[in-house]
Amino acid sequence: xxxxxxxxxxxxxxxxxxxxxxxxxxxISEPLCRTSNEPGVSLHTExxxxxxxxxxxxxxxxxxxxxxxxxxxxxxEELLELLRIRGYEAKDSCLSEIxxxxxxxxxxxxxxxxxxxxxxxIFDARHETLYLFRDHFGTKPLFYTTQDDCIIFAxxxxxxxxxxxxxxxxxxxxxxxxFSIGPAHTPGKTVFDDIYEVKPACCISVNRYGCCSTPxxxxxxxxxxxxxxxxxxxxAELLSxxxxxxxxxDEDFCCLLSGGIDSSIVSAYLAREMKERGxxxxxxxxDFDQNDKYFxxxxxxxxxxxxxxxxxxxxxGSEHYYLTCDHQTLADMLKDSVRSHDVPCMxxxxxxxxxxxGKVKEIKNVAYTGECADEIFGGYPWxxxxxxxxxxxxxxxxxxxxxxxxxxxxxxxxxxMEDYISETYHQAIRGISVLPDESPTDACRRRYTYLTIHWxxxxxxxxxxxxxxxxxxxxxxxxxxRRLAEYVYNAPWNMKARNGxxxxxxxxxxxxxxxxxxxxxxxxxFPKTYNPYYEKLLSDMLSExxxxxxxxxxxxxxxxxxxxxxxxxxxxxxxWYGQLMCGPQMMAYLLQIDFWIREYQIDIRLS
Numbered sequence: 389x390x391x392x393x394x395x396x397x398x399x400x401x402x403x404x405x406x407x408x409x410x411x412x413x414x415x416i417s418e419p420l421c422r423t424s425n426e427p428g429v430s431l432h433t434e435x436x437x438x439x440x441x442x443x444x445x446x447x448x449x450x451x452x453x454x455x456x457x458x459x460x461x462x463x464x465e466e467l468l469e470l471l472r473i474r475g476y477e478a479k480d481s482c483l484s485e486i487x488x489x490x491x492x493x494x495x496x497x498x499x500x501x502x503x504x505x506x507x508x509x510i511f512d513a514r515h516e517t518l519y520l521f522r523d524h525f526g527t528k529p530l531f532y533t534t535q536d537d538c539i540i541f542a543x544x545x546x547x548x549x550x551x552x553x554x555x556x557x558x559x560x561x562x563x564x565x566x567f568s569i570g571p572a573h574t575p576g577k578t579v580f581d582d583i584y585e586v587k588p589a590c591c592i593s594v595n596r597y598g599c600c601s602t603p604x605x606x607x608x609x610x611x612x613x614x615x616x617x618x619x620x621x622x623x624a625e626l627l628s629x630x631x632x633x634x635x636x637x638d639e640d641f642c643c644l645l646s647g648g649i650d651s652s653i654v655s656a657y658l659a660r661e662m663k664e665r666g667x668x669x670x671x672x673x674x675d676f677d678q679n680d681k682y683f684x685x686x687x688x689x690x691x692x693x694x695x696x697x698x699x700x701x702x703x704x705g706s707e708h709y710y711l712t713c714d715h716q717t718l719a720d721m722l723k724d725s726v727r728s729h730d731v732p733c734m735x736x737x738x739x740x741x742x743x744x745x746g747k748v749k750e751i752k753n754v755a756y757t758g759e760c761a762d763e764i765f766g767g768y769p770w771x772x773x774x775x776x777x778x779x780x781x782x783x784x785x786x787x788x789x790x791x792x793x794x795x796x797x798x799x800x801x802x803x804x805m806e807d808y809i810s811e812t813y814h815q816a817i818r819g820i821s822v823l824p825d826e827s828p829t830d831a832c833r834r835r836y837t838y839l840t841i842h843w844x845x846x847x848x849x850x851x852x853x854x855x856x857x858x859x860x861x862x863x864x865x866x867x868x869x870r871r872l873a874e875y876v877y878n879a880p881w882n883m884k885a886r887n888g889x890x891x892x893x894x895x896x897x898x899x900x901x902x903x904x905x906x907x908x909x910x911x912x913x914f915p916k917t918y919n920p921y922y923e924k925l926l927s928d929m930l931s932e933x934x935x936x937x938x939x940x941x942x943x944x945x946x947x948x949x950x951x952x953x954x955x956x957x958x959x960x961x962x963x964w965y966g967q968l969m970c971g972p973q974m975m976a977y978l979l980q981i982d983f984w985i986r987e988y989q990i991d992i993r994l995s
Contacts, residue, residue: 391543391857392440392456394509396518398596399435399537436511436518440543444484448492452513455488458543459506459528460862462633467501470494491519496591500604503633503869505853507543507586517595524605524870525841526575526588527849533583539594545730548583549988557581559993564808566981567791567944571734571965572782572847574812576601579731581993588846605870607838609821612878619883622875624897630869631657634756641754641864642670645708647696649895649902649909650758654866656901658756659704670752671706673697674744676917677714684918696909703903711747713740715922719929722976726984728858729850735976737914737968738851746859753862759852760867763837763845764876765891766884767911769967770836777832781813784844790964794953794974796946802994816843830881837877844966913967926975927954933982940985941978943994 433445433454440456460483461467467486471478474493478486490498491510496519499508505527510519520541522530532541535553542548549556558566562579573579576587586592589605614622631654635641643655659669673693680692701708721739726732728742748755762768770776770783779786788809792800820838822831849868856863876884879893886892895907931954933939934947953971963970969977985992 391458391507391547392438392443392509393540393542393544393547394436394438394440394456395538395540396436396511396594397538398516433511433513435516436513438509438511442482442484444482444488446485446488446492448489450514451492453488453492454511454513455484455491456509457484457487457506458508458530459504459523460637461487461502461504461506462630462637463501463503466503467498470498470501496602496604499591503630503871505849505865505868509541515595517593520586520592520594521604522586522588522590524589525849525868525873526585526846527853527865527868529850529853530586531578531583532586532592534599537596539599545578545580545583549580549730554583555581555991556988557991557993560802561808563992563994564803564805566732567795568788568803568805568808569782569785569812570732571738571969571977572784572843574816575842575846588842607841607877608874609823609834610878611823612880612883616883616886619879620893620896623872623879623893626869626872626875627653627866627897628657630866630872631756632661634864634866635661638754638864640752641756642672642709642748642752643706643756644748644758645671645673645697645700645706646758646912646915647673647693647698647700647906647909648758648912649891649898649906650761650867652696652700652758652902652906653761653894653898654756654758655700655704655706656898659706669704669706670709671701671704672709672711672748672751672755674740675710675712675915676718676740676919677712678919679915679917693912693915696906699903700906703906709751711744713743713917715917715919715925717743718917718922719925719976722980723983723987724858725855726980726987728854730988732977732980732984733854734847734851734965735969735973735980737916737973738855739976740916741851741914742855742858745855745861745863749859749861753860754864755856755861756864756866757852758867759848759865760845761891761894762911763840763848764867764873765894766833766837766881767891768840768844770840771833772885772890777829777836781809782816782839782843783836784840784966785809785964787962790962790974794945794949794978796944799944799994833881834877841873841877916968923972923975926972926979930954930975930979933979939982940990940992941982943992944981945978 438454438456442457445454464486467490468478471489476489487508499521506523507528507530508521520530520532529543531545531548532539533548533554540548540551548554558579559581565573565577565579576585578585589603591602591604593600643658645651645655655671662669718736718740721743725739725742776783776786788805816839817835820835822834852863884893934941
């Protein structure tokens, strides 16, 4: 059992407590137990219950608190030192004990000091207050809903949806999250009515007086005083220290290697560590059957990974596994991908990672990745293209026309898509600070960096976490560290992209680690299949779905426009989300929506 679920009801009458607690706990924990061989630890006290593999309780100084944790924290020694200052000796303490004692001694301030990815629930019995925490970037999920005076929480949506009193209703706002914003989503929201997520870097506190959301951290906007050489050195030291800190958790691991600058840097650090241990690094790469035959270079994907992967394997001397996926498997995994998220997600960009994570788990239990470097160091086109810098909207979906192309007029009128996107975007950028001496362009880049970290990166972190969790794999993402993000966020743009070179700060910091051909490779995103038979397969699948008059897609789609599109999906134009989601991914996304509504028996409200 990787996650936890539970509830807090301060009105619960003592004579009904035991039976009520156990019945409700069994209901919301059952989906977690179905996907795990680990027994859950059930804890409960008056008005509160939780079940999870890492559940723990402690009485300290006449105060009893209960905790459940999902995730990892890497700076245990630093945290233990803070506890020793308060006189608490905890040499062999489990993570749950460290966090709980730290919270009891320091309060919410202690959570801010955690380096890692986590969702945490703490119940303070003396003050009858429940606390829900989520990590700085929202890697680990945490959802909640209220029923009268009861708050129900879980690290999986499926646990909440298993509770009979919670109806899976999706109305206008949820449909806009799905069609206008998706596969991203507004932090704090889900597509379901009255079901919310704890925002990243936030604490939800609940007691008989109400519910309050309080941020415990945000990206600071400060002046940068180091020169370029010092900044390069500082960046290298930060990243090296982060990887060493995470490695203290792991003895047996591999690295996902694409041959790009990001994964190559991580693999180089890991190879150096393994050499000191007298061992050989294991690396793994992903590709698709027949991509060598069908691949065509584009501005979004300028090169295939294989030549660069081979160069890095030779350079590192790693033990390497080449993993491939065929187009039929890619399509078949779309449903499993929905089940892993409990909502439609990044279509086959997600289902492919889900498949590969399962294969990696057969090799190692832990996988390091180069994810999130582009978000931290400004690697995406929207940081560099003048037209995108002028866009007054989310830059990864600068034009919503492709999203509207297949939707029927009445549904578009109902959604009012442009207004929803605009309101959401302007709410997101409200309060983002810039420095007084920053140029308008650099101020825009700062806002884009903030949005990219808190929106686009969270989508990718969600993807990585759900795919890994569903297969039993543990993913390590060293670039998604608050200390690195804080530092690089405030480095001037002329350092991040010196002389116009994308991510020059990162490249320069790794100059001593990598061969030059890798160091200067242009960005190429996560691989996808270029097999034309995949488009045909998706087209046939979607055609078959809409033949069914009961398909929920009939409520949303203009069938004439859909038929024209299915006849030639390559005419769909530029990506409609990020760099990878084009025509085939739109078909896959629609297939996921159809399956999700039917499988989860979603109540769609169009009025």
